[in-house]
Amino acid sequence: MNVRLRPRWSSLVITGVGLLCTVVSVSAQEPLPKAKALYDAAAYEEALALLAPVDAPEAQQYKALCLLALGRSQDAAGAVESLVSNSPTFEPSANDVPPRFVTLVSDAKRKLLPSIARRAFAEGREQFKSGSREDALHKFDLVLTLASSPSFKDSSDAEDLRTLASGFIELAKAATEPKPEPVPPPVVQPARIVEAPPATTKPEVIQPVAIRQAIPAIPSGLSGSGTQSASVRVEIGADGKVTGASIQQPSHPLYDRMLLQAARDWVYTPASLNGRAIPSEKVITVQLR
Numbered sequence: 001m002n003v004r005l006r007p008r009w010s011s012l013v014i015t016g017v018g019l020l021c022t023v024v025s026v027s028a029q030e031p032l033p034k035a036k037a038l039y040d041a042a043a044y045e046e047a048l049a050l051l052a053p054v055d056a057p058e059a060q061q062y063k064a065l066c067l068l069a070l071g072r073s074q075d076a077a078g079a080v081e082s083l084v085s086n087s088p089t090f091e092p093s094a095n096d097v098p099p100r101f102v103t104l105v106s107d108a109k110r111k112l113l114p115s116i117a118r119r120a121f122a123e124g125r126e127q128f129k130s131g132s133r134e135d136a137l138h139k140f141d142l143v144l145t146l147a148s149s150p151s152f153k154d155s156s157d158a159e160d161l162r163t164l165a166s167g168f169i170e171l172a173k174a175a176t177e178p179k180p181e182p183v184p185p186p187v188v189q190p191a192r193i194v195e196a197p198p199a200t201t202k203p204e205v206i207q208p209v210a211i212r213q214a215i216p217a218i219p220s221g222l223s224g225s226g227t228q229s230a231s232v233r234v235e236i237g238a239d240g241k242v243t244g245a246s247i248q249q250p251s252h253p254l255y256d257r258m259l260l261q262a263a264r265d266w267v268y269t270p271a272s273l274n275g276r277a278i279p280s281e282k283v284i285t286v287q288l289r
Contacts, residue, residue, distance in 0.1 A: 032059055044069045057087040061097075068100055077104055084108040088116045088146055109151040117146040117161050124168065133172045140165040140172070208236050208268040208280050215286055216258040227251040231285045232259050238277040240270040248283050259286065 031050040038047035044066040051059045051066075060083040067076035083090060084105065092105050124139025143165040147158040230251035235244035245263035247256050263284070271280035 035062055080104040081108045084112050106151050113146050113149055113152040114157050117143050121161055137172050140169045204274050206272045208271045208282055210268055212267040214262055216262045218288055229285055229287050231283055232263050233283050234263050236268050236280050238270050238279050240268045242266050
């Protein structure tokens with residue numbers, strides 16, 4: 001019998017503990033709405049008594065409001081500093097709270113945010129170094145938010161922190177992004193050596209073309225001679241000018257001298273081999289009849 005009853009007692013004990021936790025949770029939430037009602041009824045001392053053991057940000061806000069209403073400005077400032085320390089991103093609504101409370105929050109942020117932001121950056125940097133990239137991102141995002149607060153953003157410290165946090169955010173995001181799949185190296189086919197066929201084309205030779213080639217007139221006294229033609233060989237340089245001349249087929253001594261003298265002034269388009277100008281020779285024959 002005892003063995004059968006033990007599980008039942010155990011389940012009863014567990015159920016009792018669960019009920020106790022629920023009661024404690026509800027009791028921890030109950031002071032805040034009651035304190036709000038007391039604050040609205042101007043029962044500030046009673047509201048403070050209810051809120052004393054509660055540390056939630058909204059409870060700290062109402063503690064400060066009650067202290068302000070009681071004229072305890074220094075205590076209210078201390079409560080606001082505690083609120084800002086625990087919730088540095090807290091922003092009061094100017095429509096729901098008196099202007100004095102908004103001023104206290106601004107003063108507390110101006111005093112506390114620089115150290116809070118630096119501490120958050122240091123924590124984020126350590127988390128980044130230890131490999132906790134997601135936690136580090138949250139910290140650096142908080143630094144950017146704090147460094148952009150109206151009470152802090154215009155200082156040089158805020159500008160430096162924004163720059164540093166932004167840089168670490170880029171590094172953290174790059175480290176958390178999945179790496180691309182490695183691309184296999186391209187397949188390289190072995191090179192083939194193709195032997196060029198032997199050249200079968202003949203070299204291209206272009207003969208010289210006369211540009212200036214004046215033939216001297218035949219003297220009247222030679223017209224009755226028995227010689228019918230005369231030939232002169234000219235040597236043409238790569239620049240197209242005649243560099244030398246000699247009689248290849250003589251005619252009359254007088255006309256041969258005239259022909260040689262004239263040949264020295266002849267000009268040609270030079271001969272070429274595969275497009276390159278070269279020296280050449282040319283034989284010019286003159287018909288005497």
